[in-house]
Amino acid sequence: MEQHDSKTEGVWGPRPQRGAGAEPLPAGGEPELAEIIATGAPIEIRAGGTKRPWGRPATGTILDISALRGILDYDPAELVLTARAATPLAEIESALAQAQQTLAFEPPDWRALLGTEGEPTLGGTIAVNASGPRRIRAGAARDHLLGFRAIDGTGQIWKAGGRVVKNVTGYDMSKLMAGAFGTLSLLTELSVRVLPRPETETTLLFEGETAAGATAAMTAALNTPHEISAAAWLPADIAARTKLAAATSLRLLRLEGPAQSVAYRAGALGGTQLDAATSQAIWRDIASVAPLLPPAGRCIWRLCTAPALAPALRDRVQATFEGAETFLDWGGGLLWASLPKQDAATALHALLHAFGGHATLIAASQQYRAGAVFQPRSAAQAALEARIKRGFDPGLVLNRFRMSEAW
Amino acid sequence: MLKMPEPLAETLARRAEIVAALRAIVPGEGTIDSETGRRAYECDGLTAYRALPLAVVLPETRAQIVDILRACHRMGVRVVPRGAGTSLSGGALPLEDAVLLGLGKFQRILDIDLENRCVVAEPGVTNLAITHAVQDRGFYYAPDPSSQIACTIGGNVAENSGGVHCLKYGLTTNNVIGIEMVTIEGEVIRLGGKHYDAGGLDLLGAMVGSEGLLGVVTEVTVRILPKPPCARALLLGFASVRDASETVAAVIGAGIIPGGMEMMDRPATKAAEDFVHAGYPLDADAVLIVELDGCGPEVDHLADRVQSIAETHHATSCRVSQSEQERLLFWAGRKAAFPAVGRISPDYYCMDGTIPRRRLAEVLERMQQMEAEYGLRCANVFHAGDGNLHPLVLYDANVPGELDRAEEFGAAILRLCVEVGGVLTGEHGVGVEKRDLMGTMFSKTDLDQQMRLKCAFDPPGLLNPGKVFPELCRCAELGRVHVHGGKTRFPELERF
Ligand SMILES: Cc1cc2nc3c(=O)[nH]c(=O)nc-3n(C[C@H](O)[C@H](O)[C@H](O)COP(=O)(O)OP(=O)(O)OC[C@H]3O[C@@H](n4cnc5c(N)ncnc54)[C@H](O)[C@@H]3O)c2cc1C
Numbered sequence: 001m002e003q004h005d006s007k008t009e010g011v012w013g014p015r016p017q018r019g020a021g022a023e024p025l026p027a028g029g030e031p032e033l034a035e036i037i038a039t040g041a042p043i044e045i046r047a048g049g050t051k052r053p054w055g056r057p058a059t060g061t062i063l064d065i066s067a068l069r070g071i072l073d074y075d076p077a078e079l080v081l082t083a084r085a086a087t088p089l090a091e092i093e094s095a096l097a098q099a100q101q102t103l104a105f106e107p108p109d110w111r112a113l114l115g116t117e118g119e120p121t122l123g124g125t126i127a128v129n130a131s132g133p134r135r136i137r138a139g140a141a142r143d144h145l146l147g148f149r150a151i152d153g154t155g156q157i158w159k160a161g162g163r164v165v166k167n168v169t170g171y172d173m174s175k176l177m178a179g180a181f182g183t184l185s186l187l188t189e190l191s192v193r194v195l196p197r198p199e200t201e202t203t204l205l206f207e208g209e210t211a212a213g214a215t216a217a218m219t220a221a222l223n224t225p226h227e228i229s230a231a232a233w234l235p236a237d238i239a240a241r242t243k244l245a246a247a248t249s250l251r252l253l254r255l256e257g258p259a260q261s262v263a264y265r266a267g268a269l270g271g272t273q274l275d276a277a278t279s280q281a282i283w284r285d286i287a288s289v290a291p292l293l294p295p296a297g298r299c300i301w302r303l304c305t306a307p308a309l310a311p312a313l314r315d316r317v318q319a320t321f322e323g324a325e326t327f328l329d330w331g332g333g334l335l336w337a338s339l340p341k342q343d344a345a346t347a348l349h350a351l352l353h354a355f356g357g358h359a360t361l362i363a364a365s366q367q368y369r370a371g372a373v374f375q376p377r378s379a380a381q382a383a384l385e386a387r388i389k390r391g392f393d394p395g396l397v398l399n400r401f402r403m404s405e406a407w
Numbered sequence: 408m409l410k411m412p413e414p415l416a417e418t419l420a421r422r423a424e425i426v427a428a429l430r431a432i433v434p435g436e437g438t439i440d441s442e443t444g445r446r447a448y449e450c451d452g453l454t455a456y457r458a459l460p461l462a463v464v465l466p467e468t469r470a471q472i473v474d475i476l477r478a479c480h481r482m483g484v485r486v487v488p489r490g491a492g493t494s495l496s497g498g499a500l501p502l503e504d505a506v507l508l509g510l511g512k513f514q515r516i517l518d519i520d521l522e523n524r525c526v527v528a529e530p531g532v533t534n535l536a537i538t539h540a541v542q543d544r545g546f547y548y549a550p551d552p553s554s555q556i557a558c559t560i561g562g563n564v565a566e567n568s569g570g571v572h573c574l575k576y577g578l579t580t581n582n583v584i585g586i587e588m589v590t591i592e593g594e595v596i597r598l599g600g601k602h603y604d605a606g607g608l609d610l611l612g613a614m615v616g617s618e619g620l621l622g623v624v625t626e627v628t629v630r631i632l633p634k635p636p637c638a639r640a641l642l643l644g645f646a647s648v649r650d651a652s653e654t655v656a657a658v659i660g661a662g663i664i665p666g667g668m669e670m671m672d673r674p675a676t677k678a679a680e681d682f683v684h685a686g687y688p689l690d691a692d693a694v695l696i697v698e699l700d701g702c703g704p705e706v707d708h709l710a711d712r713v714q715s716i717a718e719t720h721h722a723t724s725c726r727v728s729q730s731e732q733e734r735l736l737f738w739a740g741r742k743a744a745f746p747a748v749g750r751i752s753p754d755y756y757c758m759d760g761t762i763p764r765r766r767l768a769e770v771l772e773r774m775q776q777m778e779a780e781y782g783l784r785c786a787n788v789f790h791a792g793d794g795n796l797h798p799l800v801l802y803d804a805n806v807p808g809e810l811d812r813a814e815e816f817g818a819a820i821l822r823l824c825v826e827v828g829g830v831l832t833g834e835h836g837v838g839v840e841k842r843d844l845m846g847t848m849f850s851k852t853d854l855d856q857q858m859r860l861k862c863a864f865d866p867p868g869l870l871n872p873g874k875v876f877p878e879l880c881r882c883a884e885l886g887r888v889h890v891h892g893g894k895t896r897f898p899e900l901e902r903f
Contacts, residue, residue, distance in 0.1 A: 078765065078794075099660075139581050142612060158850070162830040164761045166573060167761055168566065172612055172613060173860070176608060176860065179609045195664065258705055268702075305601075334603065356602065375605075388608060
């Protein structure tokens with residue numbers, strides 16, 4: 001699905017150093033990038049390139065930032081890790097694993113979904129605010145960004161936030177940058193909050209429920225104090241495609257923590273238990289939307305509404321789009337939908353507007369991505385966003401049109 | 408003392424006209440004009456700073472808020488939003504040329520939605536009232552500032568307030584999922600809602616912690632959580648702050664995130680013990696309270712582990728709460744630490760820096776040296792889990808010069824926090840108090856970026872001016888000239 005070719009478009013930027021690790025950048029790394037941006041020609045920021053087909057296509061020459069690599073500071077007892085933006089997530093996860101820690105928002109691997117290869121990076125993950133199943137318990141990617149260094153659209157290098165977990169000094173610029181798809185500034189260095197990796201986990205399976213029954217059951221379970229860390233429902237046709245090869249629909253509840261605690265809570269909730277390894281594998285698949293892959297000519301949408309509305313939303317989607325395949329994550333708060341029909345944006349955005357929430361096109365061929373990818377905002381909010389964009393990037397240099405057809 | 412911006416003479420001259428315009432929107436007692444009436448609002452929790460507001464207006468409907476902001480925008484009049492006025496950084500400090508917009512009448516809880524685990528409240532609802540509204544159903548709202556019986560959820564959103572449970576459950580920003588706000592131009596914007604995340608730029612995230620400078624929050628949707636079935640606290644004494652700090656690091660290193668982890672130094676412990684008689688170890692140089700919450704088996708298991716970690720790190724005493732009553736007793740001293748210190752000193756000045764925890768012992772030692780330097784005592788209470796210090800500088804405002812010295816001492820502490828890799832404020836906000844210290848953490852370029860956000864929301868700069876930024880923002884001049892050789896841009900800009 002990757003349609004741009006760096007050879008034909010030209011690539012700017014310091015070349016990546018092989019195995020650069022945490023060594024210093026080649027002299028002038030950040031300043032060099034700043035200088036390129038300051039020339040004012042539109043650029044498309046690219047680190048691992050794995051999320052490139054998500055969002056509206058950006059205009060501009062590719063600026064390769066993969067030289068911005070390496071962990072700069074990590075003291076497990078502080079629960080904070082600082083790394084350059086293009087540090088591969090794999091490198092970060094392996095450093096964290098050595099101290100039994102993890103990125104709690106469970107960054108999903110969307111390479112198969114988006115048809116890309118390469119290494120997802122920390123900066124890219126935070127820039128698109130991508131969170132996995134644990135989002136319902138641990139918060140989103142945006143909740144874990146504590147501070148950063150960045151280059152704005154005029155080439156000015158700046159910083160905000162800090163390297164401590166608790167900080168309210170100045171506006172929370174980290175929230176603004178997380179999920180801005182690189183349209184406000186190029187993130188060069190990020191400090192993120194990290195947490196202990198759960199000692200063990202299990203997943204409880206419940207078979208044969210309808211979407212409505214499962215949503216009610218997920219709500220009931222999430223309303224107990226049993227600290228469920230993920231809750232999903234797969235209809236029978238989707239459940240059949242998972243590793244579990246189930247013959248009926250499946251509701252899955254994940255429990256994490258110390259062994260005695262997990263055992264106690266599992267006993268209280270019932271269901272069939274999966275061992276830790278199977279549990280890990282199944283949630284990896286749910287995070288990466290594996291049961292809906294490959295998209296093969298279809299488009300994949302992420303629909304978010306109040307969790308209790310999930311069954312009604314799903315009914316509407318199934319009724320409107322014949323052949324739609326869907327499943328629920330986030331306790332009903334996330335409906336993944338694979339649609340055979342490509343130009344669904346208008347209908348889905350209207351639907352989510354009516355339900356209260358948002359529809360985002362995640363995977364589609366390029367011609368459809370040029371249309372509406374993100375839920376349209378009210379006129380007042382759109383005007384405000386445009387002013388914010390112009391404040392940080394008056395020349396619309398950074399990832400122009402990636403988030404909005406206006407900027 | 409910090410300088411506030413000069414009141415605009417032109418606005419002061421138009422006071423009668425402005426009051427009339429407000430009265431037309433909020434008739435009767437909702438618009439306060441008399442000096443005695445306005446006096447009641449002259450300060451917030453940072454009582455050393457006072458100013459008489461131009462007028463006070465207490466609307467009761469969103470439509471009135473919209474009209475007030477439109478009118479102020481049209482007339483070019485400044486506006487200071489206010490919740491309960493408990494800010495410790497002067498965020499709600501009135502300005503002589505500004506309308507004080509009080510949100511105290513917005514006290515309704517609009518929706519309790521257990522299916523979606525959220526509550527929708529008006530901005531003047533107190534933090535604790537949210538928990539009260541859902542506790543009989545087994546839920547609570549996690550962020551719990553010590554001021555929770557008084558402070559409003561709107562103020563919490565503006566300050567991104569924390570509490571003793573933030574290490575595990577997050578600050579306000581991690582627990583607010585939607586707001587409705589009104590811009591200075593009177594536009595109503597809804598951000599987020601009962602759903603996860605939102606499309607577009609994260610304006611909700613930018614609004615939380617914006618200290619009333621970006622917009623007026625008129626409705627808040629918060630996430631509520633099922634109450635943990637069990638909680639136990641450990642009361643640990645240590646012969647040195649270093650041992651206590653190492654215990655904190657070891658607990659986290661062992662993969663345990665306690666519901667709360669609080670430390671008190673010897674002076675704070677003594678004051679608290681004299682006040683509430685909780686049985687704190689008075690021979691200890693540092694006391695730790697570690698609370699574990701969750702299901703019973705988990706809590707018992709973790710309590711054992713924390714106890715053995717503490718013993719390895721030379722705890723001189725260790726008590727594990729055996730009943731709910733005992734747990735609350737352990738907390739009683741910590742929760743009353745501020746009033747307790749208030750009993751041993753006529754005045755105290757509460758600071759709020761955060762540091763990387765590994766620097767804790769060193770920072771406390773440096774603070775002890777500073778006590779001698781400034782001739783003032785200091786007691787320390789802090790959220791040890793997240794490195795958020797609350798040094799209380801003791802002084803007597805009636806002794807000439809002591810307030811100034813206390814402020815200088817406080818500023819020196821905050822500079823030290825930044826020097827060791829920390830930040831100026833962990834939960835109380837910048838307000839006016841730390842405004843002039845922003846330069847120790849941020850360059851001019853960094854602050855300009857923050858102002859760009861301000862300018863996008865509030866181009867005329869009418870909302871809460873004189874707070875957070877060391878200089879007034881003039882959006883039109885926030886141009887894009889490159890600076891060379893470190894020369895200050897806009898040297899003509901007013902500094903105060
Ligand atoms: C004894 C004591 C203990 C405290 N303990 C803690 C603690 O543990 N943790 C902690 O974080 N804080 C604590 N605080 C500080 C304070 O309570 C919090 O900052 C609180 O959130 C302020 O809420 P408020 O309603 O009093 O807001 P105010 O003081 O009235 O206002 C605070 C700021 O918010 C703005 N504001 C208020 N309402 C709105 C609105 N609706 N829309 C836009 N802007 C608005 C104001 O302009 C101002 O800048 C404590 C204060 C005291 C006095």
